[in-house]
Amino acid sequence: EVWDLSMTVLLFFVAYYVPWEIVCFSETTKEWPSLRVINRLLNLTFTCDIVLNFFVAYSNPSGDLSQSLWQTDPIKIASFYMAFPMSQGGLAGWFWIDMVAVFPGWYHFYCLVVHGDLYVSRYKFLEIARALKLY
Incomplete structure (x- = not known):
């Protein structure tokens, strides 16, 4: 529950931070080093x-009382x-949404390391994909 609460707080932070960062830091302005961190x-x-x-168990969707309340089989x-x-009613398949939300940030980091600052600023808008985690 602590992890879920911290992720929720981070998602609210992202909902305000990412649009602000995209608008305030254009190609002509330099990012603050703390923003990169x-x-x-x-x-x-x-x-x-x-x-x-x-690795986190999820609640068993079946109403069968003979089964455990939680699904713990790793597969x-x-x-x-x-x-x-x-x-499954919006409960399953979050991996793909999470990947779409995380990929632009790692791509941004890759471009920064390989190509430098000029290349990075072109794809900064992709970080708005983090907002997908809000749904």
């Missing part, structure tokens, strides 16, 4: 969330997480 920490945290979701957990997006 914040972006890397957000990417790292959301990536850890993806990894953790492969079923992984297939539930990687199912078609928003399937």
Whole structure:
């Protein structure tokens, strides 16, 4: 529950921070170094969330009382997480949405390391994909 609460707080932060960052820091302005640190920490945290979701049990959807309340089989957990997006009543398939939300940040980091600052600013708008995690 603590992890879920911290992820919720981060999502609200992202909902305000990413649009502000895209608008305020255009190609002609330099980013503050602290903003880069914040972006890397957000990417790292959301990536850890993806990894953790492969190991976290989910509530068993069947109403059968002979089964456990929680699904703990690692194969079923992984297939539930990687199912078609928003399937099973919006409960399954979050892996793909999470990947779309995390990919631009890691791509931004890759471009920064390989190509430098000039190349990075062209694709800064892709970070708005983090907002997908709000749904």
